[in-house]
Amino acid sequence: MENTDLQDYSHKRFNILTGEWVLVSPHRAKRPWQGQNEEVNNEKRPTYDKSCYLCAGNTRINGEVNPDYKDVFIFTNDFAALQSDSPTFSLNDGLLIAESETGICKVICFSPDHSKSLADMSPNEIQKVVYAWQEQYKELGDNPKINYVQIFENKGAVMGCSNPHPHGQIWSQSTLPNEVDKKNTQQLNYFSKNKSSLLGDYLAQELEKQERVIFENDKFVVLVPFWAVWPFETMIAPKRHISSISDMTDEETLQYAEAIAVLTKAYDKLFNTSFPYSAGIHQCPTNGNDNKHWHWHMSFYPPLLRSATVKKFMVGYEMFGTPQRDITAESAVKMIKALL
Amino acid sequence: MENTDLQDYSHKRFNILTGEWVLVSPHRAKRPWQGQNEEVNNEKRPTYDKSCYLCAGNTRINGEVNPDYKDVFIFTNDFAALQSDSPTFSLNDGLLIAESETGICKVICFSPDHSKSLADMSPNEIQKVVYAWQEQYKELGDNPKINYVQIFENKGAVMGCSNPHPHGQIWSQSTLPNEVDKKNTQQLNYFSKNKSSLLGDYLAQELEKQERVIFENDKFVVLVPFWAVWPFETMIAPKRHISSISDMTDEETLQYAEAIAVLTKAYDKLFNTSFPYSAGIHQCPTNGNDNKHWHWHMSFYPPLLRSATVKKFMVGYEMFGTPQRDITAESAVKMIKALL
Numbered sequence: 171m172e173n174t175d176l177q178d179y180s181h182k183r184f185n186i187l188t189g190e191w192v193l194v195s196p197h198r199a200k201r202p203w204q205g206q207n208e209e210v211n212n213e214k215r216p217t218y219d220k221s222c223y224l225c226a227g228n229t230r231i232n233g234e235v236n237p238d239y240k241d242v243f244i245f246t247n248d249f250a251a252l253q254s255d256s257p258t259f260s261l262n263d264g265l266l267i268a269e270s271e272t273g274i275c276k277v278i279c280f281s282p283d284h285s286k287s288l289a290d291m292s293p294n295e296i297q298k299v300v301y302a303w304q305e306q307y308k309e310l311g312d313n314p315k316i317n318y319v320q321i322f323e324n325k326g327a328v329m330g331c332s333n334p335h336p337h338g339q340i341w342s343q344s345t346l347p348n349e350v351d352k353k354n355t356q357q358l359n360y361f362s363k364n365k366s367s368l369l370g371d372y373l374a375q376e377l378e379k380q381e382r383v384i385f386e387n388d389k390f391v392v393l394v395p396f397w398a399v400w401p402f403e404t405m406i407a408p409k410r411h412i413s414s415i416s417d418m419t420d421e422e423t424l425q426y427a428e429a430i431a432v433l434t435k436a437y438d439k440l441f442n443t444s445f446p447y448s449a450g451i452h453q454c455p456t457n458g459n460d461n462k463h464w465h466w467h468m469s470f471y472p473p474l475l476r477s478a479t480v481k482k483f484m485v486g487y488e489m490f491g492t493p494q495r496d497i498t499a500e501s502a503v504k505m506i507k508a509l510l
Numbered sequence: 511m512e513n514t515d516l517q518d519y520s521h522k523r524f525n526i527l528t529g530e531w532v533l534v535s536p537h538r539a540k541r542p543w544q545g546q547n548e549e550v551n552n553e554k555r556p557t558y559d560k561s562c563y564l565c566a567g568n569t570r571i572n573g574e575v576n577p578d579y580k581d582v583f584i585f586t587n588d589f590a591a592l593q594s595d596s597p598t599f600s601l602n603d604g605l606l607i608a609e610s611e612t613g614i615c616k617v618i619c620f621s622p623d624h625s626k627s628l629a630d631m632s633p634n635e636i637q638k639v640v641y642a643w644q645e646q647y648k649e650l651g652d653n654p655k656i657n658y659v660q661i662f663e664n665k666g667a668v669m670g671c672s673n674p675h676p677h678g679q680i681w682s683q684s685t686l687p688n689e690v691d692k693k694n695t696q697q698l699n700y701f702s703k704n705k706s707s708l709l710g711d712y713l714a715q716e717l718e719k720q721e722r723v724i725f726e727n728d729k730f731v732v733l734v735p736f737w738a739v740w741p742f743e744t745m746i747a748p749k750r751h752i753s754s755i756s757d758m759t760d761e762e763t764l765q766y767a768e769a770i771a772v773l774t775k776a777y778d779k780l781f782n783t784s785f786p787y788s789a790g791i792h793q794c795p796t797n798g799n800d801n802k803h804w805h806w807h808m809s810f811y812p813p814l815l816r817s818a819t820v821k822k823f824m825v826g827y828e829m830f831g832t833p834q835r836d837i838t839a840e841s842a843v844k845m846i847k848a849l850l
């Protein structure tokens with residue numbers, strides 16, 4: 171195979187972590203865009219907004235008053251999708267199959283400063299967020315009813331985020347979500363066969379090739395995965411095979427924070443806008459099983475395609491068939507890297 | 511289990527066709543919405559628009575002139591994501607795995623009338639669209655390089671549709687897309703074990719219960735699947751076990767068209783707007799295998815949640831975990847049924 175084939179012709183790439191494919195159509199980036207444009211709001215926000223339910227000292231919808239917090243503030247989601255006190259039941263009626271699901275959903279404010287995002291925070295400030303994630307992962311994971319902890323952030327109105335105050339969420343639950351289950355299987359199969367980490371072996375290959383690596387420090391690598399779906403999708407992963415964020419040394423937490431800072435700053439420069447995305451950490455379930463096969467990583471799924479106002483729509487073909495992308499992973503790397 | 515549990519408490523439901531789960535949080539519908547609102551354009555469009563590249567007699571971007579068509583008009587996508595003449599290659603370099611993918615992408619105009627959508631067309635007019643889908647499925651499927659034909663429609667700007675002229679697309683290719691592959695496996699496993707159609711047996715259960723059925727005629731049923739993900743997701747399926755749209759009798763094509771007409775009209779009434787969605791037909795691959803296990807069906811995935819301007823965002827938790835819905839399938843049925 172000519173290496174240029176991947177830059178010129180339709181092909182599919184295999185996601186080793188989920189076992190699914192992505193369709194890549196490099197030639198299609200030339201298509202003119204006549205569809206919907208997103209709204210952009212590049213207005214600078216105030217550091218405090220009296221109508222924001224996440225700002226320090228403000229009252230939330232349920233009447234609770236936020237403390238006068240200085241760095242990170244965590245509370246249980248006032249409209250949690252999962253509840254810890256609901257009854258246990260299951261339905262097995264022919265082809266109607268359902269099971270109760272319990273859990274705990276939390277909101278985590280990254281900073282009291284309403285005007286900021288992770289991209290405006292220093293590695294030291296972000297490290298405090300990482301510490302909070304570690305504590306939550308541990309505390310929730312220790313709960314016998316919780317077997318998986320999903321840490322994520324929806325950033326930007328276009329990603330369904332209803333409040334621009336810098337914050338993320340943590341949904342923890344008793345069973346493994348679909349995506350986690352897929353990654354569990356793929357990593358387990360590989361580990362059983364090769365006695366090494368699937369993601370670790372992949373990272374070694376990428377570090378050798380340096381075609382999709384955006385940034386690295388001693389402990390972490392930031393790259394566009396070979397099988398990336400979203401136009402500017404990226405992944406941050408520890409070079410060392412560690413299965414959850416609690417296994418990091420203190421030095422690693424700071425280098426992880428640095429990787430987040432570098433990436434989010436570059437993102438903001440890409441289209442000259444506060445770059446929207448959903449980011450999430452996939453890591454070892456807290457079900458007490460032997461989860462050595464897990465290698466934790468954080469992924470960023472940003473929707474923008476061509477500019478601050480033109481996003482990629484994952485619709486028709488993507489919903490019924492396979493996710494499809496226009497620009498290749500390799501061209502995305504070049505664009506992001508140029509902004510470091 | 512109390513039947514009310516499913517209406518009151520968080521649970522997950524199993525999609526028998528894909529083998530994946532959806533998280534249902536009925537109590538969460540009470541959450542106030544403070545996020546992004548979509549733009550709505552309820553303006554009546556003209557029957558002909560001289561700047562529309564799909565209207566009869568107009569010139570497309572590549573210089574071709576559309577014929578003066580009277581009902582359905584089909585042409586090869588000017589910016590096809592899949593091409594039929596690209597080279598064959600594959601990459602198997604450690605954990606970097608890719609394969610060339612070829613195919614043919616077409617656009618199908620449902621009517622020369624720029625102002626219409628399927629919801630404004632009569633069953634007889636829609637039947638002509640069904641005939642065209644059948645012909646395309648057959649013609650593309652007969653091509654030895656094509657093993658799967660994906661028929662779909664993206665409707666509305668919010669679904670990435672760049673032109674309001676009534677039209678859909680057909681992407682056909684040499685391998686099975688992810689979603690089709692999942693449904694192939696689930697149906698095959700069930701058929702091998704039970705010697706009957708998975709979807710057929712499910713439909714029989716739903717027709718008996720009548721809790722999720724929106725509409726039925728002699729040959730077709732329109733329902734909200736037990737495992738629906740999108741707030742107003744629906745499925746149209748033939749009662750008879752037929753694996754592709756080519757196997758329909760002429761009477762069935764008309765009853766299918768009627769089902770589409772009834773459903774899309776009710777959708778438009780729901781929020782008093784031309785209801786956006788992606789719709790797609792999943793059917794038997796054209797790979798020449800014994801595909802008796804397939805039972806074809808058409809699904810509608812509409813994004814709106816609460817009104818013409820508030821959609822459901824499938825973001826953070828949904829991308830990293832499992833799709834999550836607020837209103838239950840059963841309440842969606844009641845709302846749609848009231849509009850028939």
Ligand SMILES: O=P(O)(O)O[C@H]1O[C@H](CO)[C@@H](O)[C@H](O)[C@H]1O
Nearest residue numbers: 482483485486487488494670672
């Ligand atoms: O081909 P269109 O209508 O221009 O494009 C639309 O549908 C395609 C197929 O679902 C998607 O890949 C695009 O993201 C979407 O904008």
Ligand SMILES: O=P(O)(O)O[C@H]1O[C@H](CO)[C@@H](O)[C@H](O)[C@H]1O
Nearest residue numbers: 330332822823825826827828834
């Ligand atoms: O909880 P939020 O931020 O109000 O809601 C947002 O994130 C959730 C978790 O990804 C999604 O289910 C919602 O659709 C989205 O609007």
